[in-house]
Amino acid sequence: MSTSVKKTESGGPMVRAERVCKSFGHVEVLKGIDLEVKTGEVFCIVGPSGSGKSTFLRCINHLEKINAGRLYVDGTLVGYREKGGKLYELRDREVAAQRRDIGMVFQRFNLFPHMTAVENVMEAPVQVKRTPRAEARKRAAELLDRVGLADKIDSFPAQLSGGQQQRVAIARALAMDPKLMLFDEPTSALDPELVGEVLDVMKALAQDGMTMVVVTHEMGFAREVGDSLVFMDGGVVVESGNPRDVLTDPQHERTKSFLSKVL
């Protein structure tokens, strides 16, 4: 793929979390997450179900609001403006502008069922960026070609396999030219034989230098493609480091126990 690497405006990390907390009612789901995602890296998050991985991704992408701490994307506070030591919520328009730079791919592909593949991919550029339809269609066709679906541009989601639908979803996220891509267990809903084609597309994207945060149970992918990895459990980062090191030689009991179940 030839998606160019997006440099951060700040020259600093693409994502920085400082003591990020998130509760739902009385339930504290994120209990002070600290981490840093460097520009151009593939940052993997692993951990048991319910540990807060999806919630953390959703906070980065404004689908949830954090209760405490600071979360920055490209040096800019997510969802808030800081003034005189106080935080003020951003207006809807400002939130929309921040979200535009972030692509997200979910476990369930969430394609529009009544639209063809190419229509799914061109939808956001046309609606959000007001890109002329012909131009958006041309670019959408190019993106579908890059994810190996040149022959499927006029197919409807129901006519595509799960792996193909997920590749359309990736192309759709790329159509907005994001500087950051978030993947929330992108292969967990797929039949085993379809996992590889989606991981291959993600690998190509990584090789192009896209900054990616990937929640996954695919330890092979994390080891081969990941630059950094954190193990989350119970709303905290238990352990972090180079994926090869953490996966081969985990230091904490909770990491060891989790890995012994998934590897």
Ligand code: ADP
């Ligand atoms: P993971 O992705 O690691 O499996 P999640 O972030 O989805 O974990 O969920 C972490 C915890 O937060 C779970 O206990 C879940 O039930 C809870 N949770 C997530 N979203 C909500 C919500 N909207 N309302 C209440 N509880 C939630």
Ligand code: MG
């Ligand atoms: Mg999840």
